[in-house]
Amino acid sequence: MGEVCLGIDLGGTKIKGILMKADGLIVYQYSTSTGNNLDNLFEVIEKLIQESKNLSLNICSIGVGCAGLIDHKNGITIESANLPFLKRFPLRDTVYKFAGIPTTIDNDVKMGAIGEMFYGEGKGIEDFVFLTLGTGIGGAIIINGKVYRGISNHSGEIGHLNLQTSGPDCGCGKQGCYETLASGPAIVNYVLYGIQMKRDTMILEKVAGNISKINPSLIAELAEKGDRLCLEALTESARYTGKVLSYLINILNPEKIIIGGGISEVKNILFPIIRETAQLYSLVVPFENCTIIKSGLGTESGVIGAAQMALLKYKGIEI
Numbered sequence: 001m002g003e004v005c006l007g008i009d010l011g012g013t014k015i016k017g018i019l020m021k022a023d024g025l026i027v028y029q030y031s032t033s034t035g036n037n038l039d040n041l042f043e044v045i046e047k048l049i050q051e052s053k054n055l056s057l058n059i060c061s062i063g064v065g066c067a068g069l070i071d072h073k074n075g076i077t078i079e080s081a082n083l084p085f086l087k088r089f090p091l092r093d094t095v096y097k098f099a100g101i102p103t104t105i106d107n108d109v110k111m112g113a114i115g116e117m118f119y120g121e122g123k124g125i126e127d128f129v130f131l132t133l134g135t136g137i138g139g140a141i142i143i144n145g146k147v148y149r150g151i152s153n154h155s156g157e158i159g160h161l162n163l164q165t166s167g168p169d170c171g172c173g174k175q176g177c178y179e180t181l182a183s184g185p186a187i188v189n190y191v192l193y194g195i196q197m198k199r200d201t202m203i204l205e206k207v208a209g210n211i212s213k214i215n216p217s218l219i220a221e222l223a224e225k226g227d228r229l230c231l232e233a234l235t236e237s238a239r240y241t242g243k244v245l246s247y248l249i250n251i252l253n254p255e256k257i258i259i260g261g262g263i264s265e266v267k268n269i270l271f272p273i274i275r276e277t278a279q280l281y282s283l284v285v286p287f288e289n290c291t292i293i294k295s296g297l298g299t300e301s302g303v304i305g306a307a308q309m310a311l312l313k314y315k316g317i318e319i
């Protein structure tokens, strides 16, 4: 009987699950919406277990990546803004009791970095930073081929670096965090403010006056067609990211900074500005030694990393 690991990416809106062999081959995948409790997570696990039986494969280990603050060592989800039912919850032991298979849990961005390390842009790289740009901004730091965790596994909260002393309110309770200035909602807010200021833009016509339909991919589409306001919104976001990257480059001297998340799909506009701004504020030698690149695994890095972490745990390797 062959063996597979089960990887789960438990996000605010969607749960993704995969069965992955030790060589990284994904043999089955299943996704559903997250819902308001653990029922859908159990449904995904049940479905994957059933499928492993159909394929005559034995699941050796489970890895669950979850948004928010996660106590990896004790298997407890401390707090997750989009998953309120997981506040101080023993998720690892709950999944273990349900499935009867050894389980490990970690923060979703740390799982994403592990995915990149084994199968993406981080392959063969000992020192890199993984940054996700989306509705929120997350980060994970890899040093000497291991996840840098800090004393309570809260390392890599790059989205909450303060860039403006009295900037917009952040979900973390502070003001002016990088996330409030450069995330998807920040890009949308920039355009909405422009509309309020009667700036010239094609986007109102595009959404037939319904401003709730304005989203980052639409803004990117119009920016590429030369809409000044949309281009400015993305440029502003990219400049903040470039500035933050210069901090990471000067502090950590990483070989690569890998950028994932939905916003990274707008790479043609964002990446040249990100690189230019990072160069402006970085020391010369660390900048020259750092490659700033888009994630190769896209939105799949988290679930692949979760399965990989399950495999490493099974082999007794701490990462």
Ligand SMILES: [Zn+2]
Pocket (backbone or CB within 6 Å): 159, 160, 170, 171, 172, 173, 174, 177, 179
């Ligand atoms: Zn914050």
